[in-house]
Amino acid sequence: MYNEHGHFFALNALPPEGREVTITDQSVWLTPLAAFHMACTVRRPLAATVHMLPAANGCLVRGALTGEVLLPCSRCAEDAVTAINACFEEFEETPALDAAGNPLPGEESRIVFHNNAPLLDLAALCWEEFVLALPPAPLCAPACRGVCLDCGVNLNTALCSCARDETDPRLAPLRALSLKSR
Ligand SMILES: [Zn+2]
Ligand SMILES: [Zn+2]
Numbered sequence: 001m002y003n004e005h006g007h008f009f010a011l012n013a014l015p016p017e018g019r020e021v022t023i024t025d026q027s028v029w030l031t032p033l034a035a036f037h038m039a040c041t042v043r044r045p046l047a048a049t050v051h052m053l054p055a056a057n058g059c060l061v062r063g064a065l066t067g068e069v070l071l072p073c074s075r076c077a078e079d080a081v082t083a084i085n086a087c088f089e090e091f092e093e094t095p096a097l098d099a100a101g102n103p104l105p106g107e108e109s110r111i112v113f114h115n116n117a118p119l120l121d122l123a124a125l126c127w128e129e130f131v132l133a134l135p136p137a138p139l140c141a142p143a144c145r146g147v148c149l150d151c152g153v154n155l156n157t158a159l160c161s162c163a164r165d166e167t168d169p170r171l172a173p174l175r176a177l178s179l180k181s182r
Contacts, residue, residue, distance in 0.1 A: 007126075008119040009052065011059055011094075011111065018053035018060075021122065028123045029130055040134070044068035046084065048126045058093040058111065059120055065129050074137040075146035076154050086133035090125075094118055 007023060024047045033040055046067035053060040065086045073080040095109040101116055103109070110121045110128075145155035150162040 006121065006123040008112070008114070009122055011052070011054060011118045011120055014052055014054040014059070016054065018051055020049060020051040023048040023050065023122055023126050028126050032127050039072050041070040042067065043070050043081065046126075046130065048122075048129065050122060050125065052120060055091070058091060060089075061092055061120070061125065062089045063087070063125075063129070065126070065133055069134075071134070071138040073140035073144055075144045076140060076156060077147070078140045078154065078156070080138035080140040082135060082138050084130065084133050086129060088129045088132070092120060092125075 007025065007028065009021065024045065026042060026045055028048075029042065029046050032038075033042075044067050046065065046069075048063055048065045050061060050063040053062075065084055065088070067084045069082050069084060070079045071082050072078070092110050094111050095103040097113070098104055101113065103113065110124050111118050112121055113119070140156075147154055148160045148162055151160045153160040
């Protein structure tokens, strides 16, 4: 392990049958969450199990990511408890090197070189798999009623006196459309 700037695994040290590591260091996720100012709070610690299998020009990576986060509900913006339960499988290709042993410009890879030895950047892998596992439209509850488009009140907890002929929030975008076209 090369730990100067995170979690790096020396691919040269992989036995032919591969190796499994478990990442539970929360900074792997908390550091980029803070850096990108993402509205996401870890509620149950995240954990990634990563199995690395050596291959001719890289490494086959299989794993699972679990945990629980709070995201803003896409309808009402209150906390949406979101379970993270993802499986992933990727082939990490060793980047092409120039004569001096440096990666060619433009080569994007999670495999980096340190003292000419290829290292898999597990922190980058775990972060990217986490981002992919986030739902595009989190909900606080499947039946979340959202907010009133007119006065902004949270319709899950209060009623407002705005005129409404339809309470199904799924029709709200249509209603907004017909209002605009009037
Ligand atoms: Zn909601
Ligand atoms: Zn209202």
